[in-house]
Amino acid sequence: AQRVTQPEKLLSVFKGAPVELKCNYSYSGSPELFWYVQYSRQRLQLLLRHISRESIKGFTADLNKGETSFHLKKPFAQEEDSAMYYCALSYDTGNQFYFGTGTSLTVIP
Amino acid sequence: GAGVSQTPSNKVTEKGKYVELRCDPISGHTALYWYRQSLGQGPEFLIYFQGTGAADDSGLPNDRFFAVRPEGSVSTLKIQRTERGDSAVYLCASSWDSYNEQFFGPGTRLTVL
Numbered sequence: 754a755q756r757v758t759q760p761e762k763l764l765s766v767f768k769g770a771p772v773e774l775k776c777n778y779s780y781s782g783s784p785e786l787f788w789y790v791q792y793s794r795q796r797l798q799l800l801l802r803h804i805s806r807e808s809i810k811g812f813t814a815d816l817n818k819g820e821t822s823f824h825l826k827k828p829f830a831q832e833e834d835s836a837m838y839y840c841a842l843s844y845d846t847g848n849q850f851y852f853g854t855g856t857s858l859t860v861i862p
Numbered sequence: 863g864a865g866v867s868q869t870p871s872n873k874v875t876e877k878g879k880y881v882e883l884r885c886d887p888i889s890g891h892t893a894l895y896w897y898r899q900s901l902g903q904g905p906e907f908l909i910y911f912q913g914t915g916a917a918d919d920s921g922l923p924n925d926r927f928f929a930v931r932p933e934g935s936v937s938t939l940k941i942q943r944t945e946r947g948d949s950a951v952y953l954c955a956s957s958w959d960s961y962n963e964q965f966f967g968p969g970t971r972l973t974v975l
Contacts, residue, residue, distance in 0.1 A: 757904075785961075796865070797905070797953070797966040839904050848918040848960060850895065852904030 756780060757842050759853035766830050767861045774825040774856045776814075776840030786816055786823040787841040789852070797839070800825075810834070830860045864888070866967035868954050874973045875944055883939040883970045887956030894937050895964060896929055897953040905953055911937060912960065944974045 758777045766772045778784060788800040801809045803816040803823060814825045823840060840853040867886040875881050887894050892913050897905035907921040914934045922928070926944075931937040941948055951971050955964040 759904075762902075796968055797955075799963045802963075841904075848910050849907050849921065850897075850905075850964070851907060852897075854902070854904050 756851040757840050757853035759838075759840055759856050761856045762854070763857050763859070765859045765861055768832055769829050772827050772830040772834070772858065772860075774838050774840075774858065776823045776825065776853060778821050778823065778840075778842050780821075780842060780844070782844065785843040786814070787843070787850075788812070788814055788823075788825050789839045789841055791837040791839070793836070800838070830858075832860050832862055834858060835860045866954055866956050866965050868952075868967040868970050870970060871968065872971045872973075874975065876975050877944060877946060879944050879974075881941050881944055881972065883941075883952050883972070885937045885939070885954030885956075885967060887935060887937070887954070888965055889935075891956035891958055891965075892934065893957045893960045893962075893964075894931060895955045895957075896937070896939050897955065899951045899953055899969070901950075908939070910960070917960075941972075944972075946974050948972060949974045 756779055760775055786803045789797050790800045791797045812827045814823050816823050837855050837857050839855045842851045869884045894911040896908040898908055899905045909929050910918040911931045914931055926942045929939045951969040953969045954967045957964045
């Protein structure tokens, strides 16, 4: 069963434009949601998690339980934001993590 | 400090052979995860260790896959009778516990010919 869906494989935006990377999940319990990012030739790393409610590098994500979504947003995209972004879900036990298929973001100068 | 390391970085083997992939987590991290990432896909959960024990191995695809973490630090993922479909990047991640940020290693690219 696909627990995390990222509908866009590729996304291109111009520098300075707003960007939204979509993530929908299917889980009826209390999930923990994360966004991980992988920059070119670097390791996968945590960008943000919903329980911390932080803004990291200008990115925010709000958990919408009604729509089962956790979209990642940034009002003004920068070239250094170009990377692969993965949405991930963990059950409240923290034992298992499920990743989406990822969205490759390209910010055009 | 040193991050998560994985060896080898690349492994090429023939169908039917046995392989071992090693993960050195960050010192002090009790939680350790193995994932498999096929081309164009996100990481797929395989197994989770808390300390020395496999707290959840529900992601292992079949009994050819096995992982150990005998002293609660280094972990080895073992694949018997490899098949071409096992070709993927195998990722390891560690964290202080299951509720904290996971730190990923660089991965081992396994190619089964």
